[in-house]
Amino acid sequence: MTERPADQQRSAGVALTTLIPRLTAACGADAVLTDPMQLRTYECDGLTSHRCSPGLVVLPETAEQVAAIVRACVSAGVPFVARGSGTGLSGGALPRADGVLIVTAKMRRIIEIDPASRRAIVEPGVTNLAVSKAAQRYGLFYAPDPSSQQICSVGGNVAENSGGAHCLKHGFTVHHVTGLEIVTPQGELTWLGDGTGAAPGYDLVGAFTGSEGTLGIVTKIVVRLTPVPQAVTTLLAAFETMGHGGVAVSAIISAGILPAAIEMMDALAIEAAEAAVACRYPGGAGAVLIVELDGPEADVRSETAAVRAIAEQARAFEIREAADPAERAAIWTGRKSAFAAVGRISPAYIVQDGVVPRTALPEVLDRISALSAAAGIRVANVFHAGDGNLHPLVLFDDSSPGQSEAAEVLSGAILDECIAHGGSITGEHGVGVDKSRYMPRMFRPDDLDTMQLLRCAFDPAGLCNPGKVFPTPRMCGEVPGVRHGPHPLVAAGAAEAF
Numbered sequence: 480m481t482e483r484p485a486d487q488q489r490s491a492g493v494a495l496t497t498l499i500p501r502l503t504a505a506c507g508a509d510a511v512l513t514d515p516m517q518l519r520t521y522e523c524d525g526l527t528s529h530r531c532s533p534g535l536v537v538l539p540e541t542a543e544q545v546a547a548i549v550r551a552c553v554s555a556g557v558p559f560v561a562r563g564s565g566t567g568l569s570g571g572a573l574p575r576a577d578g579v580l581i582v583t584a585k586m587r588r589i590i591e592i593d594p595a596s597r598r599a600i601v602e603p604g605v606t607n608l609a610v611s612k613a614a615q616r617y618g619l620f621y622a623p624d625p626s627s628q629q630i631c632s633v634g635g636n637v638a639e640n641s642g643g644a645h646c647l648k649h650g651f652t653v654h655h656v657t658g659l660e661i662v663t664p665q666g667e668l669t670w671l672g673d674g675t676g677a678a679p680g681y682d683l684v685g686a687f688t689g690s691e692g693t694l695g696i697v698t699k700i701v702v703r704l705t706p707v708p709q710a711v712t713t714l715l716a717a718f719e720t721m722g723h724g725g726v727a728v729s730a731i732i733s734a735g736i737l738p739a740a741i742e743m744m745d746a747l748a749i750e751a752a753e754a755a756v757a758c759r760y761p762g763g764a765g766a767v768l769i770v771e772l773d774g775p776e777a778d779v780r781s782e783t784a785a786v787r788a789i790a791e792q793a794r795a796f797e798i799r800e801a802a803d804p805a806e807r808a809a810i811w812t813g814r815k816s817a818f819a820a821v822g823r824i825s826p827a828y829i830v831q832d833g834v835v836p837r838t839a840l841p842e843v844l845d846r847i848s849a850l851s852a853a854a855g856i857r858v859a860n861v862f863h864a865g866d867g868n869l870h871p872l873v874l875f876d877d878s879s880p881g882q883s884e885a886a887e888v889l890s891g892a893i894l895d896e897c898i899a900h901g902g903s904i905t906g907e908h909g910v911g912v913d914k915s916r917y918m919p920r921m922f923r924p925d926d927l928d929t930m931q932l933l934r935c936a937f938d939p940a941g942l943c944n945p946g947k948v949f950p951t952p953r954m955c956g957e958v959p960g961v962r963h964g965p966h967p968l969v970a971a972g973a974a975e976a977f
């Protein structure tokens with residue numbers, strides 16, 4: 480007989496209640512939160528439009544405790560969700576009312592830093608910036624640098640394959656993780672990768688990185704550390720229009736220069752940053768470009784001169800060069816605070832995250848501005864121009880009837896433009912719960928089914944962060960693929976099915 484919703488709710492409640500003694504025995508009473516007021520603290524991540532109070536919260540301190548929690552959930556058939564610092568912007572850590580939220584905030588040890596092999600082993604709750612701070616005395620740093628690096632956890636970074644301003648040159652999280660200790664969705668503690676980044680066989684570290692908490696829970700991470708560059712230059716170039724700034728970006732890359740970062744902000748984003756942190760960017764700028772160059776001193780010196788010349792040619796009306804770390808920080812302040820800063824000029828906003836080929840940037844920015852004008856909704860643009868990763872900030876008034884919906888529609892239309900120009904619906908913030916509905920716009924059912932095969936191989940019971948990434952959860956027993964006809968590559972004669 481099929482259970483009715485009220486019965487389902489009751490049986491979920493019963494399952495959770497039976498878990499409490501097991502979780503308390505494994506982690507201690509203090510680690511298990513059941514008070515509704517405390518549970519509400521965890522009802523959302525950085526994407527506050529999706530909220531749900533978790534059934535239970537557990538704060539383990541060791542990998543063995545995480546494994547015990549997962550085993551308890553599996554035996555009771557209860558879903559579980561991992562959470563790091565809760566700064567995710569796609570609802571990846573959104574809890575379930577019938578599930579357990581496993582929060583890694585107490586797993587904050589930097590277990591080892593080995594300067595000889597330039598590796599560190601850290602627990603998942605360690606913040607991104609803490610790794611660089613700890614490595615500093617060896618002349619090393621942890622390169623992936625999301626703007627949230629002061630608070631986001633390395634475990635969350637692994638789950639999201641997070642990037643940051645300097646990923647253009649230094650790479651994303653996946654390029655800096657060489658081994659992972661995980662608790663599988665069955666509750667088994669195991670290692671993926673051998674820590675060298677050169678283990679033979681399937682690249683399971685690569686598959687796990689960016690899997691958004693759906694393939695298991697990370698309990699230790701081996702990260703690669705990078706030598707602090709000998710020299711760094713930070714330039715800020717101001718242009719009258721975004722078009723001129725875009726010309727400079729293309730010219731820098733086609734000159735064969737690979738800056739550590741090329742970031743761009745439009746007039747509205749600059750206005751917001753001024754209002755929030757008084758960053759004192761040049762007045763009247765329609766666009767600012769931040770270009771950071773790092774490496775051996777001689778290279779940085781000649782590249783700085785080349786970038787200056789290119790910016791002047793692209794009609795920059797002011798170029799500033801940071802003379803010391805304080806001036807560098809001042810240049811970055813406006814950019815790093817941009818997301819939160821738009822709160823100063825708008826009651827509500829959506830942080831969108833899409834990617835386009837760098838060459839399509841001017842066209843897509845024009846389309847965004849046309850869509851914004853047509854909808855009567857302002858869009859501020861802040862983005863990693865070097866790798867085409869856009870962050871349009873859709874500004875709206877949530878107290879005005881219909882505006883939230885209109886902003887959502889505009890936000891989706893921007894993603895459609897990204898797809899139409901050969902890009903992607905996410906660059907670094909992940910799919911989570913928010914963008915699962917856009918996955919079919921980018922992938923055919925066959926593609927989604929193939930991804931599900933991987934998920935099912937790790938999590939046949941479907942208890943590990945269910946309802947995320949995929950638009951229509953399919954039971955693992957279902958055979959994917961056959962209903963959709965030949966794969967487009969096969970149909971086009973570009974691949975063979977055998």
Ligand SMILES: Cc1cc2nc3c(=O)[nH]c(=O)nc-3n(C[C@H](O)[C@H](O)[C@H](O)COP(=O)(O)OP(=O)(O)OC[C@H]3O[C@@H](n4cnc5c(N)ncnc54)[C@H](O)[C@@H]3O)c2cc1C
Pocket residue numbers: 524525560561562563564565566567568570571572583603624625626627630631632633634635636637638639640641642643644691692693695696697698818819907908944
């Ligand atoms: C102001 C601001 C700026 C940001 N800037 C950037 C940026 O520049 N670049 C960027 O990439 N992102 C950025 N983000 C997004 C966010 O900070 C990153 O996605 C970050 O990696 C999330 O880490 P977290 O610890 O907060 O993870 P959470 O939000 O807690 O979780 C994120 C996902 O990871 C999973 N997860 C967490 N811990 C584990 C674990 N131990 N094992 C398995 N899965 C786990 C969760 O289930 C969830 O799916 C920004 C966010 C904010 C608020």
